[in-house]
Every structure is written in C-alpha cells, then in structure tokens.
Amino acid sequence: MGRPGLVGMAARTAVVAGTATAVSGRVQRRQMGKAQEQQASAADEAELEQYRAQEAAAAQQAQVDAQVQAALAAQAAQQAAVAAAPAAPAAPAGGVDVVAELTKLASLKDAGILSDEEFAAAKAKLLG
Template identity: 50%
Template sequence: MPFIRRAGRPGLLGTVARTAVVAGTATAVSGAVASRQHQHAVAQQEAAAFEQQQAAAAAQERAAFAAMPATPPAPAPPAAAGDGSDLLAKLAQLGQLHQQGVLSDAEFAQAKALILGS
C-alpha cells in the first residue's frame, strides 16, 4: 500500500515536534529575562551600597572636621611695667576684640590677666 500524505493538520509526530520547539524557545526566553532581571537587581544593590559608603565617608569627614580644635588667637604680649595709658589702650583694644566676638570669654579673661600681670 502506498503512503498517502494527509493534507491539512500535521500528524501526531509534527505536533510533538512543534510543541518541543515552542517549549524550548519559551524556556530560553524566560531564562534570558530572569538573567537580565538578576543583573539589574545586582546593579541596583551595588549602587545602593556605594551611596551608603559615600554617605558614611561624608559623615565621618564632617565628624572629624567638627572635632578639630579651632586655633585660638595668639595671646597678647605681656604689658611692660610703666606707662598707664599704654595699659588702658591695650585693655580697650582687648575689650573691642571681645565685643566683636574674636575672643571668647575665657580667652578675654586670660589675655586681661596677662596685661594686668596678675
């Protein structure tokens, strides 16, 4: 008996082959999508970690800067014994520096004590 070819829909073997091709393609595509999503998630995590490191470094730098002592102004030279008007001029200048905020209360008291020699 000669082999008669069916016209129209494919046979059972053709359907199985087509299903295998579709399933294989779907698996490959879903694997590529999952891989791309994983790479994107890793990149976002690395970016977040980098931002946290930068913020921590900036905070540490600010803390180190805040902890640095301010350089105090040089104390006034000791007053020479003798001329009273010179003493008054130095005290007046010292008072102006204190009022302007250049000298703190402690620095003002220390410099005044040096000028008065007490």
C-alpha cells in the same frame, strides 16, 4: 500501499505537533531564562550602586564628624587659654591703665619713636 491511511496520517500529524510543541517550549524557557538573568543583573547593578552611594555618604559623614571634632577641640583649647590667661589688673582709681600704657610705650620704643632714655623716663613717670 501507496498512501498512508487515516490512522497513519493522524500519527504523523501528532508527531509533528508534539515536536513543534517541545521545540517551542524549549525556546520559550531559554528566553525566560535570559530575561531572568538580565533582571537579576540589573538588580545586582542597582544594589551595587546603592551600596556605593551608602559608602560615599558614610565617608562624607565621617569627614563632617572629623571637622566637628576639630572645631570642638579648637574651641576647647581657646576656652582653656582664656581661662588660663591671668586677668588684667584693674585700672587704678585715677583712670589710667598702667599695663596698657606700658604696652604702648614698649611698642613706641620698638618702632624707634622713643629712645631708651625717653622710654625709661615715661615708665618711671607711670610707675612712680
């Protein structure tokens, strides 16, 4: 009874080989699981980054849209003001624009260049 027989040796070898195969398979599955987790994490990060980029683009587009709306509103207000402004009277046949001349006289009076009497005289000359 000293040494195991041929069948005993074969059985022992089979047990050792089976155990090694099972342990090797378990290690391989764990490594594959970790690799899949890392890939999923990287995919999640890429998806999150893409979402953030889309959000930033949407915010920028909203800002551009707001600026365009403001510009259109300002343009509409300007057009309404131009349309509402009364048309300047046409210059008389003599070629003198009375409104422009009165405006010049008023600015000269406001600047202190013309006195009240001089302004009244020039105005009467223009209108009369």
